[in-house]
Amino acid sequence: xxxxxxxxxxxxxxxxxxxxxxxxLHRKLTTADALAQQLRTRREAGKTVVQCxxxxxxxxxxxxxxxxxxxxxxxxxxxxxxxxxxxxxxPDRPYIPQELRAENLAALEFVDYVxxxxxxxxxxxxxxLRPNVYVKGREYAGSNDPRFRAEAAIVERFGGRVVFHxxxxxxxxxRLIRSLERDAHLDEVRLRTFCRRADIDQARLFxxxxxxxxxxxxxxxxxxxxxxxxxxxxxxxADAPMMTAQALETREFWGGAAAxxxxxxxxxxxxxxxxxxxxxxxQKLLRSxxxxxxxxxxxxxxxxxxxxxxxxxxxxxxxxxxxxGAACPLDRSREExxxxxxxxxxxxxxxxxxxxxxxxxxxxxxxxxxxxTTAGVRVGCAPGPRGEILAxxxxxxxxxxERRMREALHxxxxxxxxxxxxxxxxxxxxxxxxSLPKRxxxxxxxxxxxxxxxxxxxxxxxxxxxxxxxxxxxxxxAIAAGAAAALAxxxxxxxxxxxxxxLEAIVGSRAGRTTAGAEELALWIAGRxxxxxxxxxxxxxxxxxxxxxxxxxxxxxxxAGT
Numbered sequence: 432x433x434x435x436x437x438x439x440x441x442x443x444x445x446x447x448x449x450x451x452x453x454x455x456l457h458r459k460l461t462t463a464d465a466l467a468q469q470l471r472t473r474r475e476a477g478k479t480v481v482q483c484x485x486x487x488x489x490x491x492x493x494x495x496x497x498x499x500x501x502x503x504x505x506x507x508x509x510x511x512x513x514x515x516x517x518x519x520x521x522p523d524r525p526y527i528p529q530e531l532r533a534e535n536l537a538a539l540e541f542v543d544y545v546x547x548x549x550x551x552x553x554x555x556x557x558x559x560l561r562p563n564v565y566v567k568g569r570e571y572a573g574s575n576d577p578r579f580r581a582e583a584a585i586v587e588r589f590g591g592r593v594v595f596h597x598x599x600x601x602x603x604x605x606r607l608i609r610s611l612e613r614d615a616h617l618d619e620v621r622l623r624t625f626c627r628r629a630d631i632d633q634a635r636l637f638x639x640x641x642x643x644x645x646x647x648x649x650x651x652x653x654x655x656x657x658x659x660x661x662x663x664x665x666x667x668x669a670d671a672p673m674m675t676a677q678a679l680e681t682r683e684f685w686g687g688a689a690a691x692x693x694x695x696x697x698x699x700x701x702x703x704x705x706x707x708x709x710x711x712x713x714q715k716l717l718r719s720x721x722x723x724x725x726x727x728x729x730x731x732x733x734x735x736x737x738x739x740x741x742x743x744x745x746x747x748x749x750x751x752x753x754x755x756g757a758a759c760p761l762d763r764s765r766e767e768x769x770x771x772x773x774x775x776x777x778x779x780x781x782x783x784x785x786x787x788x789x790x791x792x793x794x795x796x797x798x799x800x801x802x803x804t805t806a807g808v809r810v811g812c813a814p815g816p817r818g819e820i821l822a823x824x825x826x827x828x829x830x831x832x833e834r835r836m837r838e839a840l841h842x843x844x845x846x847x848x849x850x851x852x853x854x855x856x857x858x859x860x861x862x863x864x865x866s867l868p869k870r871x872x873x874x875x876x877x878x879x880x881x882x883x884x885x886x887x888x889x890x891x892x893x894x895x896x897x898x899x900x901x902x903x904x905x906x907x908x909a910i911a912a913g914a915a916a917a918l919a920x921x922x923x924x925x926x927x928x929x930x931x932x933x934l935e936a937i938v939g940s941r942a943g944r945t946t947a948g949a950e951e952l953a954l955w956i957a958g959r960x961x962x963x964x965x966x967x968x969x970x971x972x973x974x975x976x977x978x979x980x981x982x983x984x985x986x987x988x989x990x991a992g993t
Contacts, residue, residue: 459544469544470507470562478507479506481566501596510544511556528628529628557585561589562591563592564592567593567594567596622893625929626929632962639922644949646701646916646919647781648700653706653791656683656686656739657685657739657740657742658742661678662743687787694909695912696726698916704728706730707731707765729772732765761791766793770799773804774804782804789817794822801825810827810918812831820854820858828863831866833867836851872892872935873891875888876924893929900940902939905946906938910931910932913935916930
């Protein structure tokens with residue numbers, strides 16, 4: 432089984448891109464080990480080696496002039512670029528994947544070698560390559576940045592020198608990227624390179640879908656009764672300038688942890704829900720309706736009433752939402768009941784905590800349950816506006832949205848990696864999965880189980896798989912369920928984030944609270960262009976296993992299934 436909190440072996444920096452056109456480009460794209468040996472030979476022959484280092488997200492005229500200047504300082508020009516996992520300029524940066532950035536640089540005639548550096552700074556690479564000249568932009572000339580000072584010290588220790596380019600004309604990749612509209616084709620390319628780097632393909636994903644049937648997940652958290660009231664807006668009230676509507680139809684759903692459990696069950700996962708709610712007919716209804724959909728619900732008496740959430744909709748637009756029900760924390764005896772309930776259900780492959788702020792979860796309960804079970808995967812989420820993501824300490828993966836994470840940490844201004852660092856530090860979590868609504872998912876990993884944080888967390892950004900959003904209700908629950916199911920099946924966190932993004936796209940393409948079943952997910956996988964299917968047709972009666980063997984391209988679900 433893969434370590435779910437580590438990247439796939441293919442994600443290591445310096446890997447040669449799979450699609451290199453032309454022998455010249457192939458010769459220039461190399462690894463650190465191979466390059467170090469070649470440069471040693473060139474230096475022994477009396478050649479001067481020049482190295483430039485940077486992100487090169489979009490190669491613009493400023494980069495070209497900088498590299499041309501560097502080439503004039505020696506005989507061999509090496510360009511090292513920061514790998515995707517170490518980019519920290521924004522949640523969806525790099526804009527161009529590392530493989531394409533490397534090819535762009537290799538296409539320049541005056542560049543001799545290109546290498547991808549998977550480290551946070553160029554220090555380790557400089558130690559190995561030992562360039563005679565290290566060229567940086569003029570903004571570093573008076574810089575006291577400790578990272579740059581460390582790089583300069585390494586170069587000088589081996590007898591090299593640091594030279595600063597004048598930068599007579601200033602260009603900015605960040606400004607260029609902000610000026611570009613979203614390019615669907617580029618998003619497809621980014622997803623394709625992400626999948627190749629993260630070892631994601633149809634066969635692996637179909638195997639995960641099949642494996643879900645053999646896995647067990649225990650969901651613990653608050654449940655809500657949700658209502659959609661469909662209305663016909665009418666003229667304003669006669670006694671006051673107010674919104675007025677005629678109620679036409681009411682639809683009811685189970686929300687909160689129940690919605691997460693139902694999504695897991697729809698994927699074929701053996702799912703057990705443990706929650707607390709009011710005694711009476713509502714509790715019986717919860718058990719019976721969830722049992723009919725494959726969820727075993729264990730209910731501990733708790734709140735005086737089941738929390739409710741009512742959304743009023745007029746002309747396909749949400750008018751407003753009303754919450755009912757106060758938080759009712761459990762006493763010690765009922766928390767002990769939940770601990771016994773988790774233990775009584777056997778040893779699940781994963782425990783998924785869902786905090787909506789109504790009292791079922793507490794830090795003490797989370798600690799007690801995790802001490803009493805041996806589940807290898809422990810996932811925490813707090814999708815609701817009242818949930819406390821920091822209440823779930825010591826979990827494997829914390830799942831949250833960017834806004835809720837920032838609100839929980841009272842930090843609306845720091846960069847996303849810095850906030851994720853703080854989240855894992857304060858919660859003693861090992862990894863995080865942060866959703867950027869309608870933009871994608873960012874996974875943060877690299878924290879050791881012992882509690883130590885590295886100099887910088889590693890991260891991977893998965894672009895959103897669709898831009899056709901109909902209704903985002905339920906997408907956070909779909910993300911949590913998809914990630915937990917994939918992790919329980921042995922996927923890495925990066926692979927799990929792709930599965931979570933797939934469910935987000937499917938559920939978000941439909942109105943109301945819905946779930947995506949295993950067959951539907953398999954069809955979605957079969958139709959994704961970045962997964963490169965090889966065959967074209969399959970029978971209507973095909974099972975998931977049949978689809979996995981045939982793997983045809985189908986119309987994308989966001990257009991075919993809305």
